[in-house]
Amino acid sequence: MTQHVLIIRLSAIGDVAMTVPVVFSAARLYPDVHFTVLSKPFARPFFDGLLPNVSFMGADVKGEYHGIHGLNRLYRRLMAKNFTAIADLHDVLRSKYLRTRFNFSFTDSCRVAHINKHRADKRRLCAFNDKVKQQLPTSFQNYSAVFAELGYPITLDFKSIFPDGGGDLSLLPESVGKSKPEGQEWIGIAPFAAHEWKVYPLEKMEEVIRILTDAHPSCRIFFFGGGQQEMDQFDEWCRKFPRCTNASAILGGLSRELILMSHLDVMLSMDSGNMHMAAITGIPVVSVWGATHPYAGFAPWGQPAGNMVQVDLPCRPCSVYGNKPCRRGDFACMRNISPETIVKVLERNINSKLID
Secondary structure (H helix, E strand, O other), X not given: OOOEEEEEOOOOHHHHHOOHHHHHHHHHHOOOOEEEEEEOHHHHHHHOOOOXXXXXXXXXXXXXXXXXXXXXXXXXXHHOOOOOEEEEOOOOHXXXXXXXXXXXXXXXXXXXXXXXXXXXXXXXXXXOOOOOOOOOOOHHHHHHHHHHHOOOOOOOOOOOOOOOOOOOHHHOOOOOOOOOOOOOOEEEEEOOOOXXXXXXXXXXXXXXXXXXXXXXXXXXXXXXXXXXXXXXXXXXXXXXOOOEEEHHXXXXXXXXXXXXXXXXXXXXXXXXXXXXXXXXXXXOEEEEOOOOOHHHOOOOOOXXXXXXXXXXXXXXXXXXXXXXXXXXXXXXXXXXOOHHHHHHHHHHHHHHHHHO
């Protein structure tokens, strides 16, 4: 019987991006097993063309498959695929419902396993009193453990969703560039995140941009983000700094953004989806951490600790996702990071890449 594994991760873009190194490693190690990723439709560019034995199924769980009736329709669609194993990498109500239906529908013909999110450990990590500040298992380790439970132990072996040399720049608009000029540094900046307590103050970010453009007259800076407020901010910076480009407004989609990211010398981001997206294109990613902390397990793939800019405060982290107000009231976790500190880490990565 052909082995066919269903991988469920119906979540935010960063969480789905973090499954890529694990799915790739599993598919490469088990070429005779077919792996199907079930996620929201936006995630298709992460998996299309990843490996021959990886496919993608999009499911709009807020539209076509909303509610119990929608999940039942989705389950019937999945049943037709004859999966032999279910890897629930999400462990929320929707994925729990789907995996429970699979459990009730089969005896020994379909194995089911789900992620351990170590929720109690995360609560202790973020506690105000009696905080236990230690590194928790990463999302990559947690995802890998699910595959091991299903009988597919893996060693993570992943570099990029693109071949050596990056994505095809000829697919990008002329205003971005069909090729990268010799000697020009391309720097990406994704200054926003889902929650404000993960965002470096914009006036300080503007100073980062000013220092970079003054110190690197040949550099080009690309902004990544979404939403009208973010687009307005990018346009304002582009007017102030001529060598800046609002990439997300021009590129018009995730596939092209990933291509451009793969050619950057370095990406600067918050603890955000763009951080994880850039990391799976195989480039250096400098991330700035405020209310959250890499100890919670969400550090980007393949990045050294020195690329994660943060200050050590007794209150950090105050939340796993950065969705709780600052307890101190002064946002010191971000405001105590100087623009010069961030620029120094960016330049170290740029210079290292030039030497390579």
